[in-house]
Amino acid sequence: MFVGHAALAFAIVGGVAIASGWSSERALAIGVVAGAFAALPDVDMVYALVGIAGASGSDALALAGAFWSTGNVVHRAVTHSLVLALPVALLAALQAVTATRRVRAVSALVATLLVALIATVGGALAAFVTLLFVVGAVAVGAVVDRYTDLTATGVFVAALVGLATHPFGDLFTGEPPAMLYPFDAALVTERVALAADPTLHLLAAFGVELATIWAAVAVVCLATGLRPTAAVTRRASLGAGYAASVLLIPAPTLDLSYPFVFSVLGVGLLGVLPQVRLIRSRGPTVEPPDWLTAALTGLSAITVAWLAYAVAYVVVG
Structure with missing residues (x-):
């Protein structure tokens, strides 16, 4: 997080x-x-x-x-x-x-x-x-x-x-923070479980983090007039191929999250590859700089990869 x-x-x-x-x-x-x-x-x-x-x-x-x-x-x-x-x-x-x-x-x-x-x-x-x-x-x-x-x-x-x-x-994730420190009292005593299955819990927590990032993107779009479809390219859809990794890496949990986290974040590198722009919606848009196109395409690819892996895990499991 x-x-x-x-x-x-x-x-x-x-x-x-x-x-x-x-x-x-x-x-x-x-x-x-x-x-x-x-x-x-x-x-x-x-x-x-x-x-x-x-x-x-x-x-x-x-x-x-x-x-x-x-x-x-x-x-x-x-x-x-x-x-x-x-x-x-x-x-x-x-x-x-x-x-x-x-x-x-x-x-x-x-x-x-x-x-x-x-x-x-x-x-x-x-x-x-x-x-x-x-x-x-x-x-x-x-x-x-x-x-x-x-x-x-x-x-x-x-x-x-x-x-x-x-x-x-x-x-x-992990132990609840000591929110009332230095007082010897606990505001929350247990981790919030998003799913009984440890892998689904991790995937849900990862989804929560992605949601916060997309919320930040939405604020930027509101402030600048940028339309995300003007910055995200077709390469983001390649993240769907990450579903195959359900057969290649150990099922991720909070205790063993590194193989999943590092590999799914690696999918974001798709954002820096040569760009092929999506067809834009009609109407005026703000032309995004190349670095923003790369960043949002990478973020979209990670989001698609996360969703694809979650679906594959449920189906295979």
Whole structure:
């Protein structure tokens, strides 16, 4: 769900901005900001690099296993807390306020108190993750302040939506996030099961992520007037051939998803191959740039491949 987190926040905030009458540029800008903050909680996976560094051998599955087993020591705790989302969003918003001595002092105080609090509750490792989280929020806020005209309120809302929606996207995979951290209470205690069959559950979770990405595409289309049929080529239909992989790769589950995920994403490379445009609908359209044509064709090919594999799995199974 790494991409899905950002896509969902972008779609929500960007879509609301468009519906509220914002200009296309500002609506897309605040959507991107929300997406950036939605991706930020996964900064805790930096710790997983320790596992990769200590892994023996170069087998891809072994490295992936070391990455996740080490990262999960701290993953989905501090940075996935709805309680901490509010002060971290405030820290980001303070970067968009005129940098007076008082503002800098408040920002430093909030950051220090957060790290100190988590150090007291969770120890040095949790404090380190909190520091990464805080620094990331401040950095994103500073970039937003420099390159956009968004107000502090706009940054705060976008950051809060991004940070607050992230943990809900993780309810379909792995252990539920500690949404009330540092309090010793659980908002959700079990993973949301989309299907009893573990393979169908994984396929459904993958479908949810694809849906969030397409929602983000829809917002871009609303903002720019682009028609997806003007950017997607016939090569996307070649993704249907991925159905044959049901006989070639192990049935994917949350515990063994890499063969499926990496191979189905590889189908997206069809988007960068020579393009043969679809017949467009009548009426004015925005001519898409080549990179967008490649991206949307690749995304369409992945979507077709996912659907084809799901149908094949049900039929063969």
